[in-house]
Amino acid sequence: MATPAAGTLVSTIDVGARIDDITDATGWLGTLADEQGWPDATRFALELSLEEALTNVVSYGFAGTDRQPHIRIECWRLPEGRVAVRLIDNGVPFDPTSIAEPVVPDSIEDARIGGHGVQLMRHFLETLDYSREGEENQLTLVANAAG
Amino acid sequence: MHIEREQVGSDVVLKVAGRLDTPNAKPFEASLMEVVSMTDGGIVVNLAGVDYVSSSGLRALLVAGKAMRGAKRKLALSSLQPQIREVFDISGFSTLFEIN
Numbered sequence: 001m002a003t004p005a006a007g008t009l010v011s012t013i014d015v016g017a018r019i020d021d022i023t024d025a026t027g028w029l030g031t032l033a034d035e036q037g038w039p040d041a042t043r044f045a046l047e048l049s050l051e052e053a054l055t056n057v058v059s060y061g062f063a064g065t066d067r068q069p070h071i072r073i074e075c076w077r078l079p080e081g082r083v084a085v086r087l088i089d090n091g092v093p094f095d096p097t098s099i100a101e102p103v104v105p106d107s108i109e110d111a112r113i114g115g116h117g118v119q120l121m122r123h124f125l126e127t128l129d130y131s132r133e134g135e136e137n138q139l140t141l142v143a144n145a146a147g
Numbered sequence: 148m149h150i151e152r153e154q155v156g157s158d159v160v161l162k163v164a165g166r167l168d169t170p171n172a173k174p175f176e177a178s179l180m181e182v183v184s185m186t187d188g189g190i191v192v193n194l195a196g197v198d199y200v201s202s203s204g205l206r207a208l209l210v211a212g213k214a215m216r217g218a219k220r221k222l223a224l225s226s227l228q229p230q231i232r233e234v235f236d237i238s239g240f241s242t243l244f245e246i247n
Contacts, residue, residue: 022169044199044230051201055169104239108212116202116238123237 007076007084010036017058017069025054025073029085032075038083042145045124046085049141052117053087053096061091061137081146082126087139094137095130096121149196150178157188158221164196167204176207183214190215191247195226200234212244223247 013028015021026047033043050073062069067090076084099118105111121128127142148165159182167175182190192208194200208224215222223245227235235241 020170026168041230047199048201048234051169055201055203102239105243108209108216108243111209111213111239111243113206113209114202116205120202120234120237 007078010075010077012072012074015054015071015073017062017071019055019058021058022051022054026051028073029075036077036083036145038145042083042143045143046083046141049121049125049128049143050085050087052121053139053141055117056094056096057087057089057091057137061089061094065092067091078142081144083143083145085141085143087137087141089137090135091137093132095132096139097128097130148175150175152182155191158191159186159188160191160193162193162196165198167197167200167207169201169203172201172203172207175204176210179207179211180214183211183218187220189221189223191223191225193225194228194231197231198228200231202238205234205238205240208240208244221245 011028011032013025015025029047029050030043054071057071069090071087071089074086074088076086078084096118099115101119102112102115121141124143125141126144129140131138148163148167148171151162153160153162161179161182163175165171212222225247227246232241235246
């Protein structure tokens with residue numbers, strides 16, 4: 001989904017590229033959840049997914065590059081009670097949708113540290129779409145807010 | 148995030164409140180690992196006051212869980228709220244930890 005053509009842009013925010021800046025993004029989303037009256041499950045799904053996606057961007061998107069980070073987040077209201085949160089960054093190309101599901105380990109000794117963020121996004125979201133547009137990653141998270 | 152520590156028999160009970168998100172994950176992991184290194188009994192992490200957990204929070208628990216298993220000590224979790232339990236179930240962590 002390159003452009004939520006049938007949607008209405010509700011709000012945007014620019015955030016920094018440090019771990020602590022994630023709080024700005026989740027706080028912004030929480031305010032939107034209150035204003036828009038999203039069900040608790042929708043709020044949880046979008047907040048968790050945005051945090052997981054943004055953690056990847058700030059942790060790896062600009063490592064080893066000298067580019068000035070630009071990270072923008074948009075919230076769109078879509079038809080049929082759905083909500084899209086789109087994360088746009090100018091980090092290195094990274095497609096979370098290409099990440100394989102981690103194998104469920106048999107024991108704590110075998111458990112791999114990491115790799116669970118995308119698994120959680122896939123579970124809690126209706127759709128998760130990625131595209132590379134020019135120098136930007138665009139990741140669109142869609143959840144149902146109809147309740 | 149807030150953590151209260153209490154000795155119950157041979158176990159240390161950690162009552163965690165707040166969000167186990169990415170910004171809080173490192174301090175949470177540091178608190179857990181301090182208890183792992185400073186005590187020699189079991190550890191119970193009471194999550195009744197936790198209303199949000201992301202994969203970063205899971206990661207902190209896994210780091211502590213591996214250290215405890217290596218030392219043949221018990222690390223149990225208790226009192227998970229339904230949404231938190233769902234995150235544990237989806238990621239397969241429910242089978243890795245004793246959950247009361």
